[in-house]
Amino acid sequence: KKHPPLPPGPPGEPLIGHLRLIPPNNQETLFYEWGKKYGDVIYLQFLGRSIVVLNSVQAAVDLLEKRGAIYSDRPKFVIYETMGWTAGLTFFGYGRRFQQHRRMFEKYLTPSKCTAYHPIQTREARVFLQNLLSNPDGRDNFIKRYSTAVIMEVAYGHQITSDDDPYVKISQDSGDAVQNAGPPGSTPVDLFPFLRHLPSWFPGSFYAGFARDHKYAIDALHNYPFEEVSKLKAEGKGNNSFLSAQLDEYELKGSDSPVTLEDIKGASGLMYCAGTDSTWSTISMFFLAMVLFPEHQTRAQKEIDAAIGSGRLPEFHDHDSLPYIECILQETLRWNSAVPTGVPHRLSEDDVYNGMFIPKGSLIIPNTSDPRGMTLDENVYSDPFTFNPARFLPKPEGNGEPYAGGPFGFGRRICPGRHLAHASLWIAMASTLATMNITKKLDANGKEITPEIAFTSGITSHPRPYQCSIKPRTEAAKDLIVQGYMAETF
Numbered sequence: 001k002k003h004p005p006l007p008p009g010p011p012g013e014p015l016i017g018h019l020r021l022i023p024p025n026n027q028e029t030l031f032y033e034w035g036k037k038y039g040d041v042i043y044l045q046f047l048g049r050s051i052v053v054l055n056s057v058q059a060a061v062d063l064l065e066k067r068g069a070i071y072s073d074r075p076k077f078v079i080y081e082t083m084g085w086t087a088g089l090t091f092f093g094y095g096r097r098f099q100q101h102r103r104m105f106e107k108y109l110t111p112s113k114c115t116a117y118h119p120i121q122t123r124e125a126r127v128f129l130q131n132l133l134s135n136p137d138g139r140d141n142f143i144k145r146y147s148t149a150v151i152m153e154v155a156y157g158h159q160i161t162s163d164d165d166p167y168v169k170i171s172q173d174s175g176d177a178v179q180n181a182g183p184p185g186s187t188p189v190d191l192f193p194f195l196r197h198l199p200s201w202f203p204g205s206f207y208a209g210f211a212r213d214h215k216y217a218i219d220a221l222h223n224y225p226f227e228e229v230s231k232l233k234a235e236g237k238g239n240n241s242f243l244s245a246q247l248d249e250y251e252l253k254g255s256d257s258p259v260t261l262e263d264i265k266g267a268s269g270l271m272y273c274a275g276t277d278s279t280w281s282t283i284s285m286f287f288l289a290m291v292l293f294p295e296h297q298t299r300a301q302k303e304i305d306a307a308i309g310s311g312r313l314p315e316f317h318d319h320d321s322l323p324y325i326e327c328i329l330q331e332t333l334r335w336n337s338a339v340p341t342g343v344p345h346r347l348s349e350d351d352v353y354n355g356m357f358i359p360k361g362s363l364i365i366p367n368t369s370d371p372r373g374m375t376l377d378e379n380v381y382s383d384p385f386t387f388n389p390a391r392f393l394p395k396p397e398g399n400g401e402p403y404a405g406g407p408f409g410f411g412r413r414i415c416p417g418r419h420l421a422h423a424s425l426w427i428a429m430a431s432t433l434a435t436m437n438i439t440k441k442l443d444a445n446g447k448e449i450t451p452e453i454a455f456t457s458g459i460t461s462h463p464r465p466y467q468c469s470i471k472p473r474t475e476a477a478k479d480l481i482v483q484g485y486m487a488e489t490f
């Protein structure tokens, strides 16, 4: 059949295409390099499977949003399925089950519903500050604990009070499993599902073995909270959570319920999983940015001092009087966001874009929020590698540049947790800036240690471990942290 030419791309090898050219990790960097050479839309091929990488927001909006009816399917996530993700929205194709799960999430996570979770976020932000005060070197663990605590309470109504809590273990094991499961939807096993049946030493099968070994963690994530909340409900003590609300609706609708108990388990497990690592990673990026670009920290602190003084901690109602904090949040998402190559979409019909033929079944990878991808577009962002929150302020104070499109995905699959995520990020950032100074650590010779800008690879990307010094800004700030913690937890 005659069709227009495929999008441009690097030459592949006979039969195997680009199989050997695409690295298993940090693919986004290579995609960006190819994008600069071949254009915004590049075509790759793995043993006959088409992959299209989108390197500009324009192309992603044109295809994933404007043509959402055919670009919202997902490829098969064989690795995640093997691991036990059989009822999670992220992994559903575009169809009835997708619509049902999407409704469950959207109904529970509207901007106005999300204001009901502010007290949880505020309390956990205060606990976070107290933890930083007691042990600044535990920063990354405390960020993780904060992100986990918020989403765990929203999803399951469970409040973490100690590290021995069984939910903490479940969260650690499931987080490790997801984080190390390879590029989502594009490992060799995802592209050639027969590999899942071969032993993990067989070339290309490694992630299938990994998935089998970690299924226990994903099963526990689905079953344990479900059983705990069901038990509470049986005792007439249901809690205020996504899981409990879904069970209430299920009971109310009885046999007319459009979803099953498996759907409810899957949706709550996914909410927990999708919301934890991404928030944790984004707050870690924020700390890294504050160490490397201290001038913006100083400017934000001046803004906080002028707007709310130094006699109390920030609250959500301060949001509109702290525009620079919002710019810092947005710049963190642009500079280095948590999900660098998004989650791949799948094209469900042949399409033609700007004279290029995109075949049905292509895996569409939006090279989104990484600085090496769309947000590095020099036509949109001046000096794009530099962390500069002022770029968003209107001219002449700033550059009037737009917030990054893409950190939360695109079109009909855009992240349904983005309002909750935004609030978690905002209160953590504002509270930290109001009370702490984040600076470079000194080595044994008194020389500053400059953290490297480097990231892990996986469905979410974290800064590689780095050191920094975190100290209260003043004695008064220290008192505020302690008082805030006591007021929230006793």
Ligand code: HEM
Binding pocket: 089, 090, 091, 102, 105, 109, 151, 270, 271, 272, 274, 275, 276, 278, 279, 282, 337, 338, 339, 342, 343, 344, 345, 406, 407, 408, 409, 410, 411, 412, 413, 414, 415, 416, 417, 418, 420, 421
């Ligand atoms: C900073 C935090 C977060 C970031 C950067 C982020 C980013 C993303 C991205 C890039 C996608 C893929 C969208 C696409 O396919 O086009 C996504 C999907 C998703 N996110 Fe988030 N997310 C965050 C927090 C959350 C939270 C807090 C929740 C839940 C409360 C959540 C739930 C989901 C779900 C369920 C999906 C799958 C949507 C679908 O397939 O239709 N995310 N997220």
